Structures are given as structure tokens and as C-alpha cells.
Amino acid sequence: xxxxxxxxxxxxxxxxxxxxxxxxxxxxxxxxxxxxxxxxxxxxxxxxxxxxxxxxxxxxxxxxxxxxxxxxxxxxxxxxxxxxxxxxxxxxxxx
Amino acid sequence: xxxxxxxxxxxxxxxxxxxxxxxxxxxxxxxxxxxxxxxxxxxxxxxxxxxxxxxxxxxxxxxxxxxxxxxxxxxxxxxxxxxxxxxxxxxxxxxxxxxxxxxxxxxxxxxxxxxxxxxxxxxxxxxxxxxxxxxxxxxxxxxxxxxxxxxxxxxxxxxxxxxxxxxxxxxxxxxxxxxxxxxxxxxxxxxxxxxxxxxxxxxxxxxxxxxxxxxxxxxxxxxxxxxxxxxxxxxxxxxxxxxxxxxxxxxxxxxxxxxxxxxxxx
Numbered sequence: 007x008x009x010x011x012x013x014x015x016x017x018x019x020x021x022x023x024x025x026x027x028x029x030x031x032x033x034x035x036x037x038x039x040x041x042x043x044x045x046x047x048x049x050x051x052x053x054x055x056x057x058x059x060x061x062x063x064x065x066x067x068x069x070x071x072x073x074x075x076x077x078x079x080x081x082x083x084x085x086x087x088x089x090x091x092x093x094x095x096x097x098x099x100x101x
Numbered sequence: 102x103x104x105x106x107x108x109x110x111x112x113x114x115x116x117x118x119x120x121x122x123x124x125x126x127x128x129x130x131x132x133x134x135x136x137x138x139x140x141x142x143x144x145x146x147x148x149x150x151x152x153x154x155x156x157x158x159x160x161x162x163x164x165x166x167x168x169x170x171x172x173x174x175x176x177x178x179x180x181x182x183x184x185x186x187x188x189x190x191x192x193x194x195x196x197x198x199x200x201x202x203x204x205x206x207x208x209x210x211x212x213x214x215x216x217x218x219x220x221x222x223x224x225x226x227x228x229x230x231x232x233x234x235x236x237x238x239x240x241x242x243x244x245x246x247x248x249x250x251x252x253x254x255x256x257x258x259x260x261x262x263x264x265x266x267x268x269x270x271x272x273x274x275x276x277x278x279x280x281x282x283x284x285x286x287x288x289x290x291x292x293x294x295x296x297x298x299x300x301x302x303x304x305x306x307x308x309x310x311x312x313x314x315x316x317x318x319x320x321x322x323x324x325x326x327x328x329x330x331x332x333x334x335x336x337x338x339x340x341x342x343x344x345x346x347x348x349x350x351x352x353x354x355x356x357x358x359x360x361x362x363x364x365x366x367x
Contacts, residue, residue: 051154
């Protein structure tokens with residue numbers, strides 16, 4: 007099994023009650039069809055989900071942890087970005 | 102209005118031979134039981150993790166089907182036997198699985214070829230079995246059909262992937278096909294019991310499904326660039342309890358615990 011012929015795929019599963027696909031792990035497969043079947047066999051055998059997305063790992067770009075400071079810290083002291091300064095009328099309870 | 106005596110006699114002969122009914126259910130159970138046992142031999146030995154899990158999932162599907170059918174057989178027999186008695190305490194001569202499922206796993210290609218030949222039959226067989234007038238069999242068939250649909254998809258894809266693969270994989274698949282072919286005929290060759298059950302509306306009319314199976318097998322083998330063997334001579338006897346030497350070894354391993362430690366439980 008060579009890395010070239012069996013690339014790595016990232017697997018995302020949406021559960022029955024869920025609204026979004028969550029990352030659950032990765033596996034090797036030859037193509038996307040096989041990746042779906044492998045994901046079905048490996049990641050849904052305990053009824054974890056009803057929908058599968060597979061993405062070849064090389065197509066995922068992740069943020070660099072070293073850049074966390076400039077990417078994420080500036081947001082910590084900008085409280086005005088959160089909609090918390092309004093008095094919500096009772097009729098709009100579940101905002 | 103016929104006289105009551107005549108009416109009840111008619112009813113009894115209409116309620117087919119109870120032995121036939123039981124034997125047919127056991128026959129339905131034995132093939133998945135043995136195939137499940139064979140596939141579980143791959144556990145931990147698969148060439149790749151994901152395929153190890155795939156095959157053992159399939160093995161569990163078959164064992165589950167066998168369990169459902171053995172449980173029903175116990176009910177129909179009504180003598181207090183359980184699914185475990187049927188699975189673990191019957192001898193090879195009592196087993197009515199087809200010869201195909203007791204063939205050795207061999208290499209991955211051989212396992213896949215055996216699986217594909219079985220799945221292509223099983224898919225159409227269970228599709229028909231859903232129409233059984235026996236409501237319990239029909240319910241079991243309804244549930245099992247979904248598993249079987251996946252099995253056929255899985256094994257067909259692998260036959261094509263390996264057949265239309267490298268020179269080496271193609272050669273191994275052709276060898277596997279040449280070896281397994283003579284066991285494929287038994288699957289849809291109806292014997293007296295098959296015909297009796299089909300007439301009673303309980304079993305499947307094998308003549309009816311055969312063309313679909315042939316079409317499916319031909320289509321997949323063609324895509325896989327594999328040559329269907331020319332010989333039309335087929336092995337048979339499994340359904341009548343006449344098995345190859347393999348079954349003895351399979352059952353010895355499978356039944357050892359129950360026979361050595363009767364009544365033992367987990």
C-alpha cells in the first residue's frame with residue numbers, strides 16, 4: 007500500500023440530530039467512493055451518523071498555530087462585536 | 102359447504118410438510134452462518150485496517166442473519182431447541198449450506214471473488230424472499246436486504262478494482278474466478294425442497310431470479326476484464342448435506358467450546 011495510491015482522507019459525519027458535519031477522524035482509501043465506504047464501515051457502525059463527507063487531506067489547509075496570536079487574540083477585547091447590549095422584548099425569547 | 106372431515110384434511114395438506122418448512126429455514130440460516138465464520142477468520146489479518154473492519158462488519162451481518170433464522174427455526178420446530186443448539190451442536194451432515202461458502206479464504210482476491218459470487222445471488226434471492234407468505238421470513242428478508250445491498254456494492258467494486266488492476270491482481274482474480282466458478286451453480290439450482298417451498302409461496306423460485314444474477318455477474322466480470330469460465334459443470338451437494346472436507350474443520354473450530362464445555366456461557 008503506497009502513499010501515492012492510498013491517500014489520506016479526512017472524514018466528517020453528520021449525526022441524525024445534528025445540523026453540521028463534524029470531523030471524526032481520517033482513513034486511507036484509493037478514491038472518494040472507497041473513502042465513503044470505508045468511512046461508513048469505520049465511523050458509522052455504532053449509528054454515529056446519517057451523512058458522510060470525505061475530503062482528501064491535502065485539500066485541507068489549517069491555520070498555523072504559531073500565528074494564533076495575530077489571528078485570534080485581537081477579538082478577545084472587542085466586546086461590542088457581541089449582540090449583548092440590547093434589551094430583548096419577551097416576544098423574541100429565543101434569540 | 103364441504104363436510105368438516107374433508108375440509109380439515111385439505112387444510113393439513115395445504116399446511117405443507119412441517120419438516121420441509123423447518124429444513125428450508127435451516128438451509129437459509131446455514132449458508133450465512135458458515136460464510137460469517139469464514140469471513141471472521143480475516144479478523145486482524147486484513148491487508149489494510151479499513152478492509153479488515155469492512156470484512157468483519159460483513160461477517161457480523163451474516164451471523165446476525167443466521168441468528169434471526171435459527172431463532173425462527175427453533176420456534177417452528179417447537180421442541181425447545183435454541184439458536185445455539187442449531188449452530189453449535191449439529192454435525193456436518195446436518196448442515197445445509199452451499200459448497201461455495203465453505204471454500205477457503207485463500208488470498209484477498211479469492212475471498213472477494215467468493216463473496217461476489219455469493220452476493221450477486223444473495224441480493225436477488227433476498228429481494229424475492231421479501232415476498233414470502235411466511236411473515237417472519239419476509240420480515241427477516243426485509244431487514245437483511247439492506248445489508249446485502251451493501252455487500253454486493255462492496256464486493257462488485259473490489260472485483261472490478263482488482264480485475265481491472267495490475268497484471269498481478271488481474272491474474273490472481275482470474276485464478277480465483279476459475280477456482281470458484283464451479284461452486285456458483287449450486288446457488289440457483291433448485292432441488293425438490295426449493296421447488297416445494299416456492300410452490301407454497303414461502304420460498305424463492307430460483308429459475309425466476311437466475312437471469313438477473315447471470316446478467317449482474319456478466320456485467321461486473323466484463324468491467325473487471327475477467328474471463329468467465331467456459332465449463333458449465335457445477336459442483337453440488339451442499340444443500341443436501343454432502344460437504345467438502347472443509348466444513349468439518351470449520352465446524353470443529355466453531356463448535357469446540359460448546360461441545361467441550363456444554364452449557365458454558367460468557
